[in-house]
Amino acid sequence: MFFLTVKKVVDACIRDKLIVSLEAQTEQQIKESTDWEEKDFLCKNVILNGLTDDLYDYYSTMKTTKVVCDALQKKYDTMEAGSKKYDVSCYLKFQMMDDKYVEAQSHKLQKIAYEIITEGMPLDEQFQVAIIIDKLPHLWKDFKNTLRYKTKELSLESLITQLRIEEEARK
The missing domain is CATH 1.10.1200 (Non-ribosomal Peptide Synthetase Peptidyl Carrier Protein; Chain A)
Structure with a gap:
């Protein structure tokens, strides 16, 4: 069960929703779209529930899991870069x-x-x-x-x- 959930999170984090016009949708595409929406909803909420209240409020407005993941990645990459700069500064000073x-x-x-x-x-x-x-x-x-x-x-x-x-x- 745990590994299935992780697989869904990873899948939702890296894939955007399949966009197909309403007239051209096949039954398979409708199923895939519905499946993706379910995974995305679950995964986004798993990630959001792990955040503090103030971060939750900010990131909950984002539309998809991928957008949330990308934003969090950017935030923490920036923080890591700041940490490196701080350590180098301490070393030099x-x-x-x-x-x-x-x-x-x-x-x-x-x-x-x-x-x-x-x-x-x-x-x-x-x-x-x-x-x-x-x-x-x-x-x-x-x-x-x-x-x-x-x-x-x-x-x-x-x-x-x-x-x-x-x-x-x-x-």
Whole structure:
């Protein structure tokens, strides 16, 4: 039963109603049209019942399941794009502070990078290494200059290890 309902939803989401003039309709076309209308009605209401009240009010005015699906797809694609922009913005604007542990701050920056990667945007490891080095706090200026020449040979893991060693030495 569940799979039949899912099949009906998918069918209604991807197919528009068959339009045939009233004079030229065959019995088979009338049956298909009636069947489509029934599926569309059921599927549209299944989708609408899953929405919050304010979204329900907006989307219930739409004529077919396909129109509702297309509108929801557009809405959530836009939201996803906004989320990606937000993560990239956070990544680029991130600043390390002198009064916090550098290793902890670099892990926070890696978490933001992971969010970007999980949203389907690739981030090269060497780029991540260069960003972390670039964002080191002002008091790490000398260490930062030393690392800049090693960026091509440093992995993310080895950079974090070097940061940990340097931070321990500075204590």
